[in-house]
Amino acid sequence: MELLRKTKSICPKCLRSINAEIVDDNGKVLIKKNCKEHGNFEDLYWSDTEHYKWMMKFQDDGSGVKNPKTKRVRGCPYDCGLCDEHKSHTMLGIIDVTNRCNLKCPVCFANSDALGYLYQPTKEQVVEMMTNLLNNKPVATKALQFSGGEPTMRDDLPELVKTAKGLGFKHVEVDTNGVRIANEPEYAKKLADAGTNLIYLQFDGLDDGVYRKTRGVPLMETKLKAIENWKKTGRWVVFVVTLAKGVNDHQIGEIIRFAIKNKDVVRGVNFQPISFSGRASRMEVKKKRITTDQFIKLVEKQTNGSIRVRDFYPVPSIVPVSRFVGAYLEKPKPEATTHPLCGVGTYIMIDENGSYIPITELIDVERFMDILKKATRELVNEGVISKKLRLGKVRVGAKLLKEIALEIKNPKIRRLIIKALKDGCYEALRPFHYNSIMIGCMHFMDAWNFDLDRVQRCVIHYALPNGKIIPFCSYNSIHRENIEREFAVPIKN
Numbered sequence: 001m002e003l004l005r006k007t008k009s010i011c012p013k014c015l016r017s018i019n020a021e022i023v024d025d026n027g028k029v030l031i032k033k034n035c036k037e038h039g040n041f042e043d044l045y046w047s048d049t050e051h052y053k054w055m056m057k058f059q060d061d062g063s064g065v066k067n068p069k070t071k072r073v074r075g076c077p078y079d080c081g082l083c084d085e086h087k088s089h090t091m092l093g094i095i096d097v098t099n100r101c102n103l104k105c106p107v108c109f110a111n112s113d114a115l116g117y118l119y120q121p122t123k124e125q126v127v128e129m130m131t132n133l134l135n136n137k138p139v140a141t142k143a144l145q146f147s148g149g150e151p152t153m154r155d156d157l158p159e160l161v162k163t164a165k166g167l168g169f170k171h172v173e174v175d176t177n178g179v180r181i182a183n184e185p186e187y188a189k190k191l192a193d194a195g196t197n198l199i200y201l202q203f204d205g206l207d208d209g210v211y212r213k214t215r216g217v218p219l220m221e222t223k224l225k226a227i228e229n230w231k232k233t234g235r236w237v238v239f240v241v242t243l244a245k246g247v248n249d250h251q252i253g254e255i256i257r258f259a260i261k262n263k264d265v266v267r268g269v270n271f272q273p274i275s276f277s278g279r280a281s282r283m284e285v286k287k288k289r290i291t292t293d294q295f296i297k298l299v300e301k302q303t304n305g306s307i308r309v310r311d312f313y314p315v316p317s318i319v320p321v322s323r324f325v326g327a328y329l330e331k332p333k334p335e336a337t338t339h340p341l342c343g344v345g346t347y348i349m350i351d352e353n354g355s356y357i358p359i360t361e362l363i364d365v366e367r368f369m370d371i372l373k374k375a376t377r378e379l380v381n382e383g384v385i386s387k388k389l390r391l392g393k394v395r396v397g398a399k400l401l402k403e404i405a406l407e408i409k410n411p412k413i414r415r416l417i418i419k420a421l422k423d424g425c426y427e428a429l430r431p432f433h434y435n436s437i438m439i440g441c442m443h444f445m446d447a448w449n450f451d452l453d454r455v456q457r458c459v460i461h462y463a464l465p466n467g468k469i470i471p472f473c474s475y476n477s478i479h480r481e482n483i484e485r486e487f488a489v490p491i492k493n
Contacts, residue, residue, distance in 0.1 A: 001025050004052070008076070008452035011035035015447065015478055017075065017257035024049045031449055036332065040451040043448040044289055046341070051309075055340045060316045061457065062088040062337030066137035077455050077478060081468035088337040090141040090469060091459040093133040094175075095126060097160065099484060101150040102179050105215045109273055117488035119149075121293075121465050125487075126160055129463035130167055136469070139332050142168065145200065152187065158194040175200040175240070177215070178226030185229040192233030196340070198267065199230055203239035205248040206258060213247050231265040236433075238268040243295065244288045252295070253302025258457050259437055263350050268438035271295055275476065276446040279433050283446050292344055294444045297437070307348065311358040313365055314340035320372040325424035328401075329378040331425065339454040345440035347412065359436070362410045371407055375400040445473040447486045 002024040009020035009031065020033035022045060046052040070081025082090075099119040103109075119131070133141040144164055151157055151174055163173045174191060178201050179195040181188045191199075191379040201223070204210050208218035230237055239259060243249060252271065273290040277481035293309075300308045315336045326333040347359040359365075378400060401418060408414040444453060450473065458471035465487045470479055 004029065006437060009033045009450045010447055010477065011038055012041060013038040015132045020451070025051045031451065040349040041448065043285065044291060045449055047291050055314050058314045058317045058340045061339050062335050063138055065089055076452055076473040078294065079469040080474050080479060082461070086456055088457050088459045089139050089201040089334070090133060090136050090461045091334045091336060092143045092145060093141045094145045094147050094462045095129050096147050096149065096462065097121065097126060097151045097157065098153050099149040100153040101148065101415065102153060103150070103177055103215055103217065107214050117485065118491050119484040119488045121487065123156065123160065127163060127464065128462060130164055130169070130208050132467060132469065133277055133463050134168055137238035139334050143174055144169045145173045150177055152176050152180040161191060161194040161196050171197050173198045173200050177202045178223055181229055182225035185232070186227045189233055192235045196235060198236035198238055200240050201226060201237050205251045206254055210248045210251065213322045214242055214244070225260065227265065236267040237265050238270055239266060241269065241271045242274055243271050243272045243290050245290050246287065249298060252298050255450050256303060256439060260350060260354055260356060263354070263437060266437060267433055268440065273443045274442070274446040276448060292341065292441050295441045296344065307346065307358055311346045311360045312344040313346065315338055315343045315345065317365065317369060320369040320376065320408045321421070324372045324376045325421060327376045330426045336459060337457060338459045339457040342454055342458070343440060343442040345438055347436045349436050362413050363408055368407050371404055375404060445477065447477050450477055
């Protein structure tokens with residue numbers, strides 16, 4: 001057994017901070033830890049040690065938070081807020097607008113509407129949370145997700161979306177099970193008209209057998225109706241698949257093909273291996289756990305090799321894009337400096353006939369990113385020199401963009417990517433997304449596989465009524481219940 005690294009974790013029973021080791025055990029990676037009170041714990045962390053090592057080479061810490069919201073007292077992860085130990089800034093802010101829900105899903109990590117109290121921040125509190133995200137430094141958070149519970153249970157959600165857009169958020173999405181959107185097309189239209197960019201649609205499979213297991217009721221027709229109603233608004237959908245072994249892992253390829261069939265409205269499929277917190281903590285971890293690399297192998301198998309293991313890259317692999325654009329435009333951009341093991345993704349480029357090819361077939365990703373790194377260094381260093389020679393930084397940037405373009409052989413993809421690099425704004429990415437679908441996997445942690453190294457690099461954060469901003473996995477594993485109780489009111493009978 002080989003020690004790969006040491007980290008901190010938490011005890012699944014008492015949630016105390018404990019030491020943990022990430023180890024190679026005959027070609028697979030385990031997290032092993034000991035609580036003095038509750039004994040030893042181990043969980044599968046990654047199923048392939050060599051793939052784990054390849055992923056880890058993309059670790060790229062960010063610049064941290066310049067205006068932390070809380071001070072260190074008990075230590076990470078108990079002082080989340082964010083504190084000055086955090087190594088990344090917020091890329092996506094989440095605001096839970098209610099804990100009410102119109103379903104009672106057995107896999108819900110939010111444990112929504114099951115605790116006997118109502119957590120539903122006022123509009124004024126939501127505005128304060130949004131303002132807090134926008135005041136983040138060194139980079140303001142311009143991407144926002146309204147979540148819950150089921151956020152569409154709030155009649156004023158369209159108003160909240162409109163307010164968010166008015167405050168300056170470029171991207172606003174709604175995390176939804178689709179029930180109200182399916183049943184009330186007029187509500188869907190209100191959401192879209194208010195400025196909702198996309199719905200993050202819970203989409204676990206393609207038959208009612210799956211939904212009975214994950215959501216407790218048959219929902220296939222509801223999902224199809226929700227897609228149909230949302231498509232009429234002209235906005236986008238991202239499928240969000242809660243993935244559990246033996247439940248819906250056999251449908252990964254089918255879900256991807258269904259997304260391609262509906263490419264006029266679907267912009268991505270985000271698979272999320274089940275996180276064993278909330279209600280799901282009662283399920284058997286070893287029987288249902290799927291690691292990210294197991295998911296990737298299932299994609300290759302179920303797409304008959306059309307999308308391969310090597311087509312997926314960890315999220316921080318794209319950091320050089322943000323740094324180049326920031327240097328080119330002389331304005332810091334959000335950097336996806338999350339931990340390499342938090343998520344992976346690839347893009348598939350789709351033609352008019354529905355045929356597709358992974359973007360890795362069109363671009364040598366690692367070489368492309370190395371060129372961007374080199375170009376960024378030239379912009380930062382030689383750009384300063386060029387100003388003295390009156391050539392101007394813009395001319396240096398134009399020269400570098402031309403060099404970068406030579407690396408992209410496909411003319412259509414070249415145009416899309418160069419435009420995004422040159423303009424460096426949200427709107428510039430639209431043409432690229434219209435011609436592609438993102439296939440991703442984001443594996444949120446629970447108390448069993450909790451890894452402090454990952455938490456400190458998280459870029460998906462909850463904004464809360466107490467002024468704190470807390471990383472996703474520490475919020476759902478440690479802080480959620482206490483904060484919801486602090487700001488909750490009793491449910492009226």
